[in-house]
Amino acid sequence: MLTAYTSRSGAVVSDEPHGESLPESCVWLDLLNPTSEEDAMVEQRVGVDVPSIEQMSEIESSSRMYIENGARYLTMTLVADAEGEKPHVAAVTCILAGNRLVTVRHDELRAFTAYSLQIRRSGTPPKNGEAALMGLLEVIIDRAADLTEKIGASVDEISQWVFEQNVVRATRRRNYRAVLRAIGRKGGVLSMARESLVSISRVLLFLSADTSEKSVSKDSRAELRTMLRDVRSVLDHITFLSDKITFILDAALGMVTLEQNDIVQAFSVVSVVLMPPTLIASAYGMNFHNMPELSWTYGYPLALLAMLLSSVLPFLFFRWKRWL
Numbered sequence: 001m002l003t004a005y006t007s008r009s010g011a012v013v014s015d016e017p018h019g020e021s022l023p024e025s026c027v028w029l030d031l032l033n034p035t036s037e038e039d040a041m042v043e044q045r046v047g048v049d050v051p052s053i054e055q056m057s058e059i060e061s062s063s064r065m066y067i068e069n070g071a072r073y074l075t076m077t078l079v080a081d082a083e084g085e086k087p088h089v090a091a092v093t094c095i096l097a098g099n100r101l102v103t104v105r106h107d108e109l110r111a112f113t114a115y116s117l118q119i120r121r122s123g124t125p126p127k128n129g130e131a132a133l134m135g136l137l138e139v140i141i142d143r144a145a146d147l148t149e150k151i152g153a154s155v156d157e158i159s160q161w162v163f164e165q166n167v168v169r170a171t172r173r174r175n176y177r178a179v180l181r182a183i184g185r186k187g188g189v190l191s192m193a194r195e196s197l198v199s200i201s202r203v204l205l206f207l208s209a210d211t212s213e214k215s216v217s218k219d220s221r222a223e224l225r226t227m228l229r230d231v232r233s234v235l236d237h238i239t240f241l242s243d244k245i246t247f248i249l250d251a252a253l254g255m256v257t258l259e260q261n262d263i264v265q266a267f268s269v270v271s272v273v274l275m276p277p278t279l280i281a282s283a284y285g286m287n288f289h290n291m292p293e294l295s296w297t298y299g300y301p302l303a304l305l306a307m308l309l310s311s312v313l314p315f316l317f318f319r320w321k322r323w324l
Helices: 036-046 110-122 129-163 169-209 218-283 299-320
Strands: 002-008 011-015 028-032 065-068 071-080 088-097 100-105
Touching (some): 028 036, 088 169, 100 129, 218 299
Antiparallel strands (some): 002 011, 002 028, 088 100
């Protein structure tokens, strides 16, 4: 789908061009899962090469950021469906060609939706492709920061549950599996957010270091420096959250180990307590002919008493040693 953003009568309007029609005044062309016809139309009217999804997925820096025929190609990865069932990273290519910005993506991304709503509500479209790129990058970074804050809040909730003393042991034991899954999921999304911000920082550095004739303006360079500081601060916070998730994961696994040790300890105590009575019962269950205790009048109650004492004494010894 191709969406062209332009302005009419002072209001921002988005169109879906058909055939060969493409508004001359548009400053932002957004390609979402483009067809071959839409690719050809943009390539013909704007004079750029629209990359395929395979080209966008390449990880070499030279394949992600380069200048070709005066147009700057910038590819970064963003987190898609971060709060859904299957979060993943999606490649996005921004092409700055003259006064137009062309974005190519194959996933629905909230940052693009948020930026589209922002320019619609303001009623003031970006004056050129460079301004559109700056605004889009700012929204993308804000979105990444919001995602990091939500993950941090979720991690705090998990931490409180793991270390909460008032949680019933049976409930805690039953929910450990869900907690470990939640920790793994948050850690995975946080890793994706780190990957996304690293790719964004490379794009910002590439634009800042551009010394060609068509490099970004002085005002945009100041914005780039501000955004780069924001990205670095969010990356620092992600590093902190990663360490915290690792600590909580180790703590949760330690709690699981302690619970298992308690279970094994209970079985060990039962085994030791029942061992002496079992020995006594085995001795008097042999029924040899010359066993004098077989003719005792009080032999049976004495054997029961001996078994009771032999089980109670180890239990009291364990309590004295504070092993129970």
